[in-house]
Amino acid sequence: MKKRTTLADIAKAANVSMMTVSRVINNKPGVTNQTRKHILDLIKEMEYQPNAIARSLVTNKTKTIGLVVPDITNPFFAQIARGVEDAAYEHEYTILLINTNEELEREMNALDSLWQKDIDGIILCSSRLPELKLSAQIQRFPATVLLNREVLEPLPNLVSINVNDQRGVQRAIQHFVEIGRKNIAFLGGPNTSFSSQRRFVGYQTALKTAQIAYDENLVVFNQPNTEGGYKATSALLSKKSTIDAIFAFNDLMAIGAIQACQQAGHRVPEDIAIIGVDDIPLSSIFHPRLTTLHVNLQQTGRLATRTLLDIIGNEALPATYQIEFELITRESA
Amino acid sequence: MKKRTTLADIAKAANVSMMTVSRVINNKPGVTNQTRKHILDLIKEMEYQPNAIARSLVTNKTKTIGLVVPDITNPFFAQIARGVEDAAYEHEYTILLINTNEELEREMNALDSLWQKDIDGIILCSSRLPELKLSAQIQRFPATVLLNREVLEPLPNLVSINVNDQRGVQRAIQHFVEIGRKNIAFLGGPNTSFSSQRRFVGYQTALKTAQIAYDENLVVFNQPNTEGGYKATSALLSKKSTIDAIFAFNDLMAIGAIQACQQAGHRVPEDIAIIGVDDIPLSSIFHPRLTTLHVNLQQTGRLATRTLLDIIGNEALPATYQIEFELITRESA
DNA sequence: ACAGGTATTGTTAGCGCTAACATAATCCCA
DNA sequence: TGGGATTATGTTAGCGCTAACAATACCTGT
Numbered sequence: 001m002k003k004r005t006t007l008a009d010i011a012k013a014a015n016v017s018m019m020t021v022s023r024v025i026n027n028k029p030g031v032t033n034q035t036r037k038h039i040l041d042l043i044k045e046m047e048y049q050p051n052a053i054a055r056s057l058v059t060n061k062t063k064t065i066g067l068v069v070p071d072i073t074n075p076f077f078a079q080i081a082r083g084v085e086d087a088a089y090e091h092e093y094t095i096l097l098i099n100t101n102e103e104l105e106r107e108m109n110a111l112d113s114l115w116q117k118d119i120d121g122i123i124l125c126s127s128r129l130p131e132l133k134l135s136a137q138i139q140r141f142p143a144t145v146l147l148n149r150e151v152l153e154p155l156p157n158l159v160s161i162n163v164n165d166q167r168g169v170q171r172a173i174q175h176f177v178e179i180g181r182k183n184i185a186f187l188g189g190p191n192t193s194f195s196s197q198r199r200f201v202g203y204q205t206a207l208k209t210a211q212i213a214y215d216e217n218l219v220v221f222n223q224p225n226t227e228g229g230y231k232a233t234s235a236l237l238s239k240k241s242t243i244d245a246i247f248a249f250n251d252l253m254a255i256g257a258i259q260a261c262q263q264a265g266h267r268v269p270e271d272i273a274i275i276g277v278d279d280i281p282l283s284s285i286f287h288p289r290l291t292t293l294h295v296n297l298q299q300t301g302r303l304a305t306r307t308l309l310d311i312i313g314n315e316a317l318p319a320t321y322q323i324e325f326e327l328i329t330r331e332s333a
Numbered sequence: 334m335k336k337r338t339t340l341a342d343i344a345k346a347a348n349v350s351m352m353t354v355s356r357v358i359n360n361k362p363g364v365t366n367q368t369r370k371h372i373l374d375l376i377k378e379m380e381y382q383p384n385a386i387a388r389s390l391v392t393n394k395t396k397t398i399g400l401v402v403p404d405i406t407n408p409f410f411a412q413i414a415r416g417v418e419d420a421a422y423e424h425e426y427t428i429l430l431i432n433t434n435e436e437l438e439r440e441m442n443a444l445d446s447l448w449q450k451d452i453d454g455i456i457l458c459s460s461r462l463p464e465l466k467l468s469a470q471i472q473r474f475p476a477t478v479l480l481n482r483e484v485l486e487p488l489p490n491l492v493s494i495n496v497n498d499q500r501g502v503q504r505a506i507q508h509f510v511e512i513g514r515k516n517i518a519f520l521g522g523p524n525t526s527f528s529s530q531r532r533f534v535g536y537q538t539a540l541k542t543a544q545i546a547y548d549e550n551l552v553v554f555n556q557p558n559t560e561g562g563y564k565a566t567s568a569l570l571s572k573k574s575t576i577d578a579i580f581a582f583n584d585l586m587a588i589g590a591i592q593a594c595q596q597a598g599h600r601v602p603e604d605i606a607i608i609g610v611d612d613i614p615l616s617s618i619f620h621p622r623l624t625t626l627h628v629n630l631q632q633t634g635r636l637a638t639r640t641l642l643d644i645i646g647n648e649a650l651p652a653t654y655q656i657e658f659e660l661i662t663r664e665s666a
Numbered sequence: 667a668c669a670g671g672t673a674t675t676g677t678t679a680g681c682g683c684t685a686a687c688a689t690a691a692t693c694c695c696a
Numbered sequence: 697t698g699g700g701a702t703t704a705t706g707t708t709a710g711c712g713c714t715a716a717c718a719a720t721a722c723c724t725g726t
Contacts (some may be wrong), residue, residue, distance in 0.1 A: 006681095006682060007682065007683065007684095008682075008683095016705075016706090017683080017705065017707075018682090018683080018684090018706090019685095019705075020704085020705060020706080022683070022684060023704095023705090026684085029703090029704095030704060030705075031676095031704070031705085032703090032704065032705095035704085035705090049445060049448060049449050050449060050682085051449065051451060051681090051682055052446075052450045052451065053386055053389045053390050053395070053450065053451050053681090053682080053683090054390055054449075054681070054682030054684090054711095055682080056386050056683090056712050057386050057387055057390055057681055057682080057683070057710095057711050057712070057713090058682085058683055058685075058710080059683085059684070059685090059711090060711080062386070064429075064450075067430075071415065072405065072411050072414050072415050072418070072700065073408070073411050073412055073414075073415045073528075073631075075406070075408070075411075077494045078405050078408075079406055080402065080405050081405050081406075081430070082405050082406045082432060084714085085405070085430060085432050086432070086722070088438070089431075089432075089442075094429050094431065094446055094447075094450065095429065095430050095431075096397075096427050096428065096429055096430075097400075097414070097418060097428050097429075097430040098418070098422075098427065098428075098674090099415060099418050099419065099715045101419075102483070106422070109422075110384060112668095112686070113385075113427055114427075115382060116382050116384065116385040117384060117385045117386065117397075117427065118384060118385065118386050123669050126367075133538055179691080206382040210688085246706095255618065264429075281615075282615050282618070282684075285559055285588065285615070286619075288635075297405075321672040337712095339711095339712060339713085340712065340713065340714095341712075341713095349675075349676085349713090350675065350676045350677075351676090351712090351713080352675075352677085352714080352715095353674085353675060355713070355714060356674095356675090359714085362674095363673070363674060363675080364674070364675085365673090365674065365675095368674085368675090383713080384711090384712055384713070386711090386713090387681095387711070387712030387713040387714090388712080388713055388714075389678080389681095389713090390680095390681050390682070390683090390711090390712080390713070390714095391681050391712085391713055391714050391715080392681090392714070392715095393681080394711085411677090492678080586704080626677065635718085
């Protein structure tokens with residue numbers, strides 16, 4: 001690991017001042033083509049690469065954005081992260097990745113450490129911070145995009161992006177109605193989850209629209225995995241045998257639900273139609289192939305960083321975006 | 334976004350020199366408990382947080398490590414990333430995440446940009462760089478850990494961590510033999526992939542050990558997904574009907590293989606036993622539940638950063654690690 | 667009470683770069 | 697042909713911090 005070549009080295013070698021070299025590397029005008037070429041050659045020859053740290057210290061820009069997610073292992077966030085990074089790469093930004101593991105303390109520490117590193121902005125996914133702390137944090141960063149979190153009072157340097165859970169669920173329920181289902185059950189996830197709450201509201205709204213009476217016996221909450229789906233559905237079937245459709249919080253629960261139905265002797269989708277959410281890879285492999293609500297998360301990630309860069313660049317913007325679900329109709333409904 | 338509080342601000346407020354404050358925030362000796370407390374109070378009161386950029390410029394340490402992966406969307410790398418970040422967090426390091434998308438140019442750019450940001454080390458996963466370029470890159474970073482890539486000539490600041498593909502496959506084949514299978518087919522992945530190659534070697538070695546003759550008609554390569562597994566297996570079954578076991582490059586191919594077998598009227602595992610690799614979540618949900626080779630990737634990620642930090646801290650180390658697969662015996666074999 | 671040590675605080679310089687202003691070189695047209 | 701505009705280059709200062717050395721203040725034992 002040899003020592004870095006610095007601006008000064010190049011300047012000396014080219015027999016010009018550091019500023020002239022600086023102008024060349026930053027593509028600024030005010031340098032003859034001849035000297036520019038000369039310097040460019042030297043830069044290549046001496047393998048000079050600017051020291052971003054030094055540059056940041058004076059410009060107050062780091063070309064770095066922080067991405068805070070609960071758990072990168074969750075495909076939901078991995079997809080978003082990929083989109084975020086892709087778009088960042090295109091604009092020559094890099095990503096500082098942080099997992100909060102849904103722990104408040106870790107999220108606070110993360111934000112502090114990002115702040116210390118003087119990043120240009122943050123993309124904060126599914127933040128669990130209490131409103132007050134969150135808004136305090138946001139105010140100290142130059143720009144932030146909030147993903148998948150209920151909005152606070154508007155802030156000038158903040159944009160929120162949310163998936164439209166309500167509307168998505170309504171679409172699903174509507175689909176059930178269109179294929180003639182009337183006894184539609186709702187499998188909720190953990191009720192600490194914002195999206196589970198919103199989906200529940202969507203479910204109720206959609207029933208009202210379809211003029212179907214709400215029946216609380218058709219609603220169960222459980223863990224958002226296959227096991228939870230299985231248990232919830234078994235419980236449901238034992239007290240209500242007239243069910244002909246199930247909306248599940250996510251695909252894993254939907255799969256659990258299918259297994260429970262089949263176990264109990266119901267055919268899917270003939271007797272009971274099932275719709276999940278997320279469109280995980282498994283959905284198209286599992287048999288029967290799962291009908292599900294889908295969002296292009298990678299695209300959403302891209303949108304998040306583009307929006308962030310817009311805020312950084314001081315371009316006016318609306319304060320919230322709503323991303324719509326798409327219903328992927330496959331075999332299960 | 335108000336202006337940052339700086340060391341100078343604190344120094345002025347406390348009526349001491351900047352150095353004294355610096356000593357306090359860096360927990361260095363040479364400050365009275367009294368003044369220390371006084372300064373600490375002011376720091377809290379004025380919400381001072383050191384500027385990491387400025388600090389890095391003088392110390393030449395950034396407390397940041399680069400993590401380069403082909404695609405964070407791939408659960409394999411997401412798991413590793415999670416482990417890497419967890420361990421980094423514990424040591425107060427942060428992670429710069431980069432996706433190369435398996436593109437050479439993007440990998441080079443990534444490495445350049447990390448270099449410019451003066452990071453303390455890199456963890457490079459499944460690098461596709463030609464040997465020469467790779468080793469040149471490695472030599473300019475203070476420390477690097479190579480994951481899942483054949484080792485080059487040893488370098489003082491480099492540690493390689495590889496999953497022991499060969500031994501893993503041997504374990505799988507041995508399991509087939511133990512349950513009385515003799516006609517063992519091999520479903521390979523893309524032959525550009527190092528791991529596919531190594532697993533193929535392991536397959537041949539294991540056969541030799543078990544004194545089973547190698548038959549090239551039992552070997553097929555295809556895409557590493559369910560479709561590839563399905564096609565490969567169909568092809569296999571049409572020319573060889575005596576097959577009683579299949580080793581698949583990964584779980585997705587294994588699932589495709591199962592579907593192809595069942596389609597062709599073979600029972601799994603009674604007629605044909607099947608083993609995959611990766612232990613993806615689906616493996617334990619799919620029916621029949623998949624027997625598969627498993628590695629604790631999160632743990633591997635942790636190992637990677639611990640090792641990297643050891644290199645940074647100049648603690649002597651062996652040049653390569655081998656991580657062993659574990660055979661998870663479920664229903665499919 | 668004082669030499670010689672130790673514990674505490676301060677001063678100077680510089681990391682590598684760029685903003686802002688200052689100067690030198692070149693041009694163009696009346 | 698000369699002077700104001702223009703273009704090319706240089707100089708100075710400082711971003712926020714810490715390493716290294718310098719200067720005090722405070723001891724301790726004799």
